[in-house]
Amino acid sequence: MAITLDLAPEVEATLAAQALALGLQLNSYVQSLLEQQADMGRTKQATSMEQFKAELDALARGSEKLPYLPPAAPTREGSYQDHD
Numbered sequence: 001m002a003i004t005l006d007l008a009p010e011v012e013a014t015l016a017a018q019a020l021a022l023g024l025q026l027n028s029y030v031q032s033l034l035e036q037q038a039d040m041g042r043t044k045q046a047t048s049m050e051q052f053k054a055e056l057d058a059l060a061r062g063s064e065k066l067p068y069l070p071p072a073a074p075t076r077e078g079s080y081q082d083h084d
Helices: 009-022 026-046 049-060
Strands: none
Touching: 009 026
8 A cells, every 4th residue: 555645844854864874765664663653553452461460570570689778868858968
């Protein structure tokens, strides 16, 4: 299927620069972006609550090794103690 897009010149320039940096033609690059976006939508819809919880558990693994911060550490006063 062919689609014609009317892009603002600055958007086209940005996309062209990104495509050039990747060594791609602009039309191939834009097509890959659209395909990625379509796949993301499908992936988001397919994620179940069980998958979500499993991903959170994977992120949390090893967190018990993180250093302990005292309760006063994340205060505004603690962050700006050397400023007026």
